[in-house]
Amino acid sequence: MWRPLTKLLFTSALMFSGLSxxxxxxxxxxxxxxxxxxxxxxxxxxIDTRIADLRFQAQQRKAAVPDDKTLRQQAREQLIxxxxxxxxxxxxxxxxxxxxxxxxxxxxxxxxxxxLEKFRSQLDSTPGTSFVGVRAAVExxxxxxxxxxxxxxxxxxxxxADIAQFMSTPAGSELNRQ
Numbered sequence: 001m002w003r004p005l006t007k008l009l010f011t012s013a014l015m016f017s018g019l020s021x022x023x024x025x026x027x028x029x030x031x032x033x034x035x036x037x038x039x040x041x042x043x044x045x046x047i048d049t050r051i052a053d054l055r056f057q058a059q060q061r062k063a064a065v066p067d068d069k070t071l072r073q074q075a076r077e078q079l080i081x082x083x084x085x086x087x088x089x090x091x092x093x094x095x096x097x098x099x100x101x102x103x104x105x106x107x108x109x110x111x112x113x114x115x116l117e118k119f120r121s122q123l124d125s126t127p128g129t130s131f132v133g134v135r136a137a138v139e140x141x142x143x144x145x146x147x148x149x150x151x152x153x154x155x156x157x158x159x160x161a162d163i164a165q166f167m168s169t170p171a172g173s174e175l176n177r178q
Contacts, residue, residue, distance in 0.1 A: 035076065037083040042076075050075035052128065086140065089147040096139035104138050 035042040051071045058065045066074070089095075102116075109119035120131040166172045 035080060037080055038087055040083050040087060042079045042083060046079055047072065047075050050079055082140065082144070085144045085147055089143045092147065092150065094143055094146045094150065096142045100142060101135065101138050104142070105135060108134075108138075 031043045031045045033041045034044045034047055051068075054071050054074055055065055065071075105119070106116050109116045112119060112122075114122065123129045123131045123134055167176060
């Protein structure tokens with residue numbers, strides 16, 4: 001007696017849940033890896049997003065928009081370089097400063113004549129953009145800039161002889177008088 005009842009209940013559940021329906025949607029891949037960079041990956045969606053950004057930037061500058069092949073190549077090169085820089089920054093312990101990120105976002109909002117909250121809602125309501133995405137981009141730019149500054153600081157060496165030589169020039173003498 002339990003078997004027929006169990007079978008009936010199971011069949012009913014399948015019918016109501018749609019699992020018995022022959023109209024199954026074909027599985028769709030969410031994203032695919034386009035490039036492997038050391039221990040990181042660049043997805044096809046990352047490339048597509050960067051292409052859209054490059055196209056938008058060219059239109060904003062009223063410049064000729066390159067063809068799709070050129071845009072794809074530029075996007076790939078930029079993303080590879082950015083990924084390498086972010087990996088190097090991570091290995092060197094370089095991180096974004098939240099205070100500076102928020103200050104930059106506030107500045108961006110002011111440039112657009114908005115408060116930060118209005119700027120956030122504007123970005124989130126515009127298709128293809130989001131406040132989270134803009135914040136992540138600002139963080140990446142900040143980290144890469146800090147990495148560049150650190151690398152430049154490592155390359156610049158000023159000796160006591162260099163200072164003495166500069167101080168003997170007219171510009172050094174003027175600086176010393178002030």
